[in-house]
Amino acid sequence: NAGVTQTPKFQVLKTGQSMTLQCAQDMNHEYMSWYRQDPGMGLRLIHYSVGAGITDQGEVPNGYNVSRSTTEDFPLRLLSAAPSQTSVYFCASGPVGSQETQYFGPGTRLLVL
């Protein structure tokens, strides 16, 4: 199994540009989520999904959209990038359940100029 994969690994955007961060998992996990990691802030939840067609907002959803059309994929869209969205983005997946382990992808480092 490849686990959780993310593309791209690194991206530079100009303010106002849009882009999609890709996340895929091959473990048949129902739960998938996106976090952003900023220095001194830990990981903050952006959006999550408990299955295909079901998404919900996390702690910091503004400026981001998600959709879940398949179990495997959970893309994160930035509609109009802002410098405040410069961060490292991690996708995670796992079984649904509060005791379950989350498996993280390698991250996407995004720089917005």
Next chain:
Amino acid sequence: AQSVSQHNHHVILSEAASLELGCNYSYGGTVNLFWYVQYPGQHLQLLLKYFSGDPLVKGIKGFEAEFIKSKFSFNLRKPSVQWSDTAEYFCAVNGKGYSTLTFGKGTMLLVSP
């Protein structure tokens, strides 16, 4: 709302020293507690977790953590650290159901050889 507080942002130890990283959480109901580790340049991976039973849980690489309900704490310990333990450590809590994690801000551990 649930929250997690990690006491130390940076810890520097010499090899063979003992380690204890503090973690306190705030949540009114039953919680599930996790410690994740992020080695330099790598993605997060699970060290250990607690959801019921023996409050002293053992994880990978010689780490252990003790859940003290009366203190709302879940401190991470290791009797003798190695240079390879240099990493950032995150405490996380899940009390909401599903698989949504709330992370602390992380503790960067540097072990000098």
